[in-house]
Amino acid sequence: MxxxxxxxxxxxxxxxxxxxxxxxxxxxxxxxxxxxxxxxxxxxxxxxxxxxxxxxxxxxxxxxxxxxxxxxxxxxxxxxxxxxxxxxxxxxxxxxxxxxFQMSTDALEIIEEKTRFREHLKTLPVSPKFTIFQREKSIQQFVEENQRQLPLILKSPISNGSKDVLLVETYSELKEGLDYLNKKFPSIPVLIEEYLIGTQYLIEVIVKEGQISIVAVIEQEVLNGDRFIINGYCYPAVVENETLEELQIAVESIIQALELENGTCHLEMRLIEGKWKLIEINPRMSGGAMNRIIQEGTGINLIKETLKLYLGQDPYLEATKRTHVYAKFLTVSSRGRLIKVTGKTKALNYDGVKEVYVKPRKGAILTKPYSLGDRYAYVIASADTPEQAKEIALIASKEIKFYLEPF
Missing domain, CATH: 3.40.50.20 (Rossmann fold)
Structure with a gap:
């Protein structure tokens, strides 16, 4: 079999x-x-x-x-x-x-660890300024030498889902952030990047025998705070054609530099003063509701096409429809034990709502968001315009309420 x-x-x-x-x-x-x-x-x-x-x-x-x-x-x-x-x-x-079927194992391994891919891509224009804090260095000395570069982003090289990614804006936050990551990952260096302010986009890519296919470009909305929690996805991203062409060139330069001939990845990039900068890259398609978002917008089942790639078959990546999709993710503002969740059926009954998903069960401990895993529900809606899709998703999502017992 x-x-x-x-x-x-x-x-x-x-x-x-x-x-x-x-x-x-x-x-x-x-x-x-x-x-x-x-x-x-x-x-x-x-x-x-x-x-x-x-x-x-x-x-x-x-x-x-x-x-x-x-x-x-x-x-x-x-x-x-x-x-x-x-x-x-x-x-x-x-x-x-x-x-x-042979995937590009070396390229996938480089992408899996953040300091490796940063070093590998450092000569490309898409690469932001970065440095690596080695654990044998003095935190105090490093902070004094780099405080003028604030604000900065601190990352564990093995983090994913926005876990252990910190925005530090002051001298004390930089010191505390390095202390925190050093204690949590005592044998691993800390990646430190310049903080780039701009709209963030997620790009899904499949590569077969060197042929690079950008399957989707999705605008991400980031929850305010010192953790980078994505709470909104808008497909397709509303970007001028010229800017999209520049994105295509930037993505191709990254994939070619990594020598990714067979594989999938998703990139997160920001448009900074008209130039594309690479924020993250992961050696797989994005998690969460990404497959449903893309399928509602294009008809493409990206998971199925990814499996076909791994099986040595040719992925079929032609869109069979063009629809605007918005996904709204929900978090909670305080820690507590879940008593109940209401409003799922009401949210699902809104015209244009395609899916409502609630993750936690009764009795689960919920917290304010520290990673993408701390998003507890989502509503996906589609419509003829991006504004309509977003409005439907936002209104429907307000029906969902989490009842917590302080814990």
Whole structure:
């Protein structure tokens, strides 16, 4: 039986949706997970034919042992895939060892770690100013030498989903931020970048045999605060044709510099005084509701086309429709235990609303947002204009209310 093996998954979002799409495509779907609760909740994963607990998903010998067992059970391994950091390049290397379709493993590995891709791309015009704080340096001395560069962005090189990305604007914030990241990641350097103010865009890219396809350009709206939490997505981004052409050139320069011949990635870029600057790049398609946003706007099922790429097939990336889509994500302002959520059905009944999703269950502990994982619901709406789509999503989202018990 033709089989796809997935290394890691979240409970919802792109990585979870990929499991369902794999099964819909007719593949025997195997999930290797390091989350014990998933094994206990196995019945809640009806799309998964076989789930295996693996304490360390980077344990190559264990992964190959499981794959050997599957092959002995007459399962034909067609792809080994991960939509989860930091397993993307690891899964690609497993695929390579098995003689499956060869992804650009070296490029994916560079993209997975922020200091690596910054160093690799530092000569490109899209690269912002940055420096790397090595742990053996004196924090006090570094702060004194760099305080004139404030405001700055501090990042853990292995962070994702806006976790451990800090905006520091003062001397004391810079010192506290370095102290915080040093204590949390004692063996890892800190990436420090100039703070660029401008509209941020997300760009979804698929590359097959060196052919670069920009599937979607989406404007992101960032929640005010010292953490960079995206709470709104607008597809397609409203950008002048000339600016889009410059974006295409910038993206191609990045992909070519990384030597990404086969693979997917999403980039976050800001338009600064008419010039594109690279904020982030990740070696996979974006998580959350991204597949639904793109599918509502274009008809393209990007997860399905990504799976086809990993299977060695040609992705079909021609849009079958053109619609404006807005996704509104919801957060809470204080910590508490969830008593109930109301308004989901009301929100879904608004004309133009395509999906309403509420993530947490009763009893879950909710907090104000520190990462993208702290967004607890979303509303996706579509309409003939971007203004209409946004208005529908915003009005409908106001129906959703979280009732919390202080915790």
């Amino acid at each position: 033709q089989t796809i093996v997935f290394i890691g998954s979240n409970k919802s979002g792109t990585s979870r949706e990929a499991l369902s799409i794999s099964t819909t495509m007719g593949y025997y779907t195997v999930l290797l997970t390091n989350r014990r609760e998933f094994i206990k909740q196995e019945k809640e994963f009806p799309e998964v034919h076989q789930m295996v607990y693996v304490e360390n998903l980077m344990d190559k010998e264990k992964i190959f042992s499981i794959i050997n067992n599957l092959e002995e059970d007459r399962k034909q391994i067609c792809a080994v895939i991960s939509f989860i950091d930091p397993f993307v390049s690891f899964a690609a290397r497993i695929s390579k060892k098995l003689g499956l």
